[in-house]
Amino acid sequence: MSETSGDTSADPSAAEDASLVADSLRGYDAAFAELVRKYKSRVFATASRYARDEHQLQDLAQEIFLRLHKNLGKFRGDAPFSHWLARVAASTCLDFLRKERRNRETTALESLAFELPDPTTAAAFQHSQACEILGRAMASLPPEDHWILTLCELEERPVREVAQITGWSESNVKVRAFRARQNLRKILVSQNEA
Amino acid sequence: MKPETDPLLDSLFRAARHADPDKFPTPLGFETRLMARIREERRNAFPAICWRLSPVFASLLVLAVVWLGRMEAVEPPAETAWFEPGAAHEELLFLAFPADVP
Numbered sequence: 524m525s526e527t528s529g530d531t532s533a534d535p536s537a538a539e540d541a542s543l544v545a546d547s548l549r550g551y552d553a554a555f556a557e558l559v560r561k562y563k564s565r566v567f568a569t570a571s572r573y574a575r576d577e578h579q580l581q582d583l584a585q586e587i588f589l590r591l592h593k594n595l596g597k598f599r600g601d602a603p604f605s606h607w608l609a610r611v612a613a614s615t616c617l618d619f620l621r622k623e624r625r626n627r628e629t630t631a632l633e634s635l636a637f638e639l640p641d642p643t644t645a646a647a648f649q650h651s652q653a654c655e656i657l658g659r660a661m662a663s664l665p666p667e668d669h670w671i672l673t674l675c676e677l678e679e680r681p682v683r684e685v686a687q688i689t690g691w692s693e694s695n696v697k698v699r700a701f702r703a704r705q706n707l708r709k710i711l712v713s714q715n716e717a
Numbered sequence: 718m719k720p721e722t723d724p725l726l727d728s729l730f731r732a733a734r735h736a737d738p739d740k741f742p743t744p745l746g747f748e749t750r751l752m753a754r755i756r757e758e759r760r761n762a763f764p765a766i767c768w769r770l771s772p773v774f775a776s777l778l779v780l781a782v783v784w785l786g787r788m789e790a791v792e793p794p795a796e797t798a799w800f801e802p803g804a805a806h807e808e809l810l811f812l813a814f815p816a817d818v819p
Contacts, residue, residue, distance in 0.1 A: 552752055559748045567743050581744055588751050589758070653732030676730045708726060 540604035547595055555595075559588055562605070566612055572673045573616045575658065587615045606687075613674065613688045620666035627662070660710045668703035675700045 540561075546554030566584050574580035591611050598607050661669045674685045675696070685700075686693045 552755070555755070556748050556752055559751060563743050563747060581747070584743075584747070585751055585754065589754065592755055649732065653729050657729055657733050676726075677734055679734065704723065704726060708723060711725065711729075 537603050541600050544595060544598055544600075544604065547592070555592060558591075558604075562608055563588075565605070565608070569609070569612045569678075570616065572677055573619055573669075575662075583616065583619050586619070587612045590615050610688050613670070616673075617666060617670045620669050623662075624666050656711070660707055660714065663710055664703065664706055667699065668706055671696065671699050672703045672707060676704075 540558070543554045543558050543561075547558065563584070566587050567580065570580050570583040570587065574583050591608065594611065598604065661672065664672070671685070671689070674680050674688060675682075680688070682693050682696050685691075685696045689696065691699065
């Protein structure tokens with residue numbers, strides 16, 4: 524889901540998507556299966572930013588496509604299908620984070636403890652190490668903070684696109700992202716000290 | 718999108734950004750399972766709607782029962798008493814029979 528803009532009339536892929544959506548709405552399951560085949564790698568990439576294991580990832584990806592199927596009639600076709608899919612995926616992921624938060628209310632804080640390497644001495648974090656540290660720290664953030672940081676920092680989406688996805692104003696996105704970064708930093712420092 | 722610079726956060730995000738594409742491979746038969754679930758949900762759609770509407774149906778039923786009960790309470794009891802056999806109405810019963818009855 525890396526596209527930030529697109530012209531549906533010039534893009535043959537967009538026309539193909541619109542045709543597949545129309546066929547799906549007419550009840551052709553094969554057309555929707557084709558959409559799933561086409562976009563499943565993107566959906567899995569997005570879901571992997573939120574899911575903690577493979578089982579959760581599959582459930583979340585399936586939930587995204589189910590919600591997509593249920594709301595297919597709301598796709599107006601004035602923007603590329605991939606943008607609309609990104610919005611559906613993002614809102615499903617936020618709901619997933621909220622549900623996860625409720626389920627993990629009783630998680631002991633000790634289990635979130637980790638050790639941070641010094642960023643000034645270590646040239647760069649290893650990818651797996653960074654994912655683990657961020658995953659644990661972001662799990663203790665409020666769902667909206669986790670969501671906005673994933674969209675802005677990990678997926679590097681422009682503020683305008685994040686505003687479209689979240690339905691917040693651009694200034695609200697900036698303020699929330701700023702606060703979420705501050706909260707994340709507090710968690711990282713406090714857990715490191717503990 | 719950098720509202721502030723923080724070496725710790727920036728280096729963490731930079732490292733985590735480049736996800737390993739093979740970390741979570743798309744499982745085999747994902748579409749098949751998904752389409753099966755969609756078909757199943759479609760089959761269960763009508764009973765699910767009925768179940769969701771059951772409180773509405775129950776409320777309507779209760780209202781109907783209450784309304785019927787009130788209607789019965791308002792009905793005048795005199796009409797039934799008119800035809801009841803009893804000492805006070807013996808002459809009326811007698812007049813009600815035709816004369817040629819054996």
